[in-house]
Amino acid sequence: MTDYSALPLPRILISAEELLGRHNHGEQFALIDVREITQWQAGTLPGALHLNVYDYFIPDSTQAGVNSLFNAFRSAWQELAISDSVTPVFFEQQVGMRSPRGAWFALCGGICQPLVLDGGLDAWQRAGGDLIPGTGNSAVISADNPDYRTDASMNIALAATRAEVLAAQATGAEIVDARRPSEFTGEFAHECCQRAGRIPGAKLLFWEDVVHNGGFPDAGEIRHRAEKAGLRPDRRNIIYCHRGARAATVFIALQLAGYRQLAIYVGSWHEWAGHPELPLLTDFN
Numbered sequence: 001m002t003d004y005s006a007l008p009l010p011r012i013l014i015s016a017e018e019l020l021g022r023h024n025h026g027e028q029f030a031l032i033d034v035r036e037i038t039q040w041q042a043g044t045l046p047g048a049l050h051l052n053v054y055d056y057f058i059p060d061s062t063q064a065g066v067n068s069l070f071n072a073f074r075s076a077w078q079e080l081a082i083s084d085s086v087t088p089v090f091f092e093q094q095v096g097m098r099s100p101r102g103a104w105f106a107l108c109g110g111i112c113q114p115l116v117l118d119g120g121l122d123a124w125q126r127a128g129g130d131l132i133p134g135t136g137n138s139a140v141i142s143a144d145n146p147d148y149r150t151d152a153s154m155n156i157a158l159a160a161t162r163a164e165v166l167a168a169q170a171t172g173a174e175i176v177d178a179r180r181p182s183e184f185t186g187e188f189a190h191e192c193c194q195r196a197g198r199i200p201g202a203k204l205l206f207w208e209d210v211v212h213n214g215g216f217p218d219a220g221e222i223r224h225r226a227e228k229a230g231l232r233p234d235r236r237n238i239i240y241c242h243r244g245a246r247a248a249t250v251f252i253a254l255q256l257a258g259y260r261q262l263a264i265y266v267g268s269w270h271e272w273a274g275h276p277e278l279p280l281l282t283d284f285n
């Protein structure tokens with residue numbers, strides 16, 4: 001049996017100690033704070049920019065809708081004026097759902113090798129890093145951003161449309177539910193959701209089970225949890241949550257564990273529940 005914990009991790013994480021050491025030796029990074037803007041302004045990593053990756057969710061997961069999401073990211077990214085030769089590092093207070101979503105956006109947008117600061121700002125401070133008030137460029141991924149045409153550099157395969165989710169059984173794709181167990185069973189639904197339940201065929205991998213003490217556990221632990229949930233690395237795994245943010249944490253975790261065929265259903269349950277013609281399952285029907 002393969003010892004997945006011994007395998008090298010894909011280069012998607014950077015530790016606070018490594019980042020601080022390389023920063024102190026003059027290496028340039030695009031440090032991107034994805035917390036609330038007031039938190040960035042109060043105290044952040046020296047030189048960090050600010051990007052709101054959290055508040056924009058497309059209303060319709062057609063291919064046109066997915067393209068609009070990618071275009072919104074590219075527009076906001078241009079506002080930050082980051083050089084293509086500088087590695088972006090996304091961070092929040094600890095690893096939650098925002099820094100992975102930032103890295104996922106960057107991957108979708110064709111940004112080479114974005115990194116997530118494992119442990120976030122808390123780990124940076126524990127490593128001896130200083131904080132300063134955030135100033136400089138700030139941008140928001142939003143529908144107000146002007147549209148740009150998609151191009152070959154965009155990785156549209158990392159986002160799944162509603163039609164692809166509907167076809168998952170026929171294509172052999174797995175559907176992964178990153179929500180809490182009570183959402184999966186149909187016991188709980190957010191007030192904005194018109195129905196409770198899960199997408200038929202979905203397998204549960206709760207997003208909080210793939211983070212530990214504010215960071216990611218090792219690849220072997222993530223792989224164990226994924227396999228226990230019934231996920232196979234030789235299948236395309238389409239991840240969803242409530243509105244697409246928690247799914248990004250599972251996306252990054254599965255990537256660390258060696259899963260390569262990954263996508264996020266960006267409309268997620270909020271969209272699915274709003275379409276009464278779409279099937280659902282609960283543990284109560």
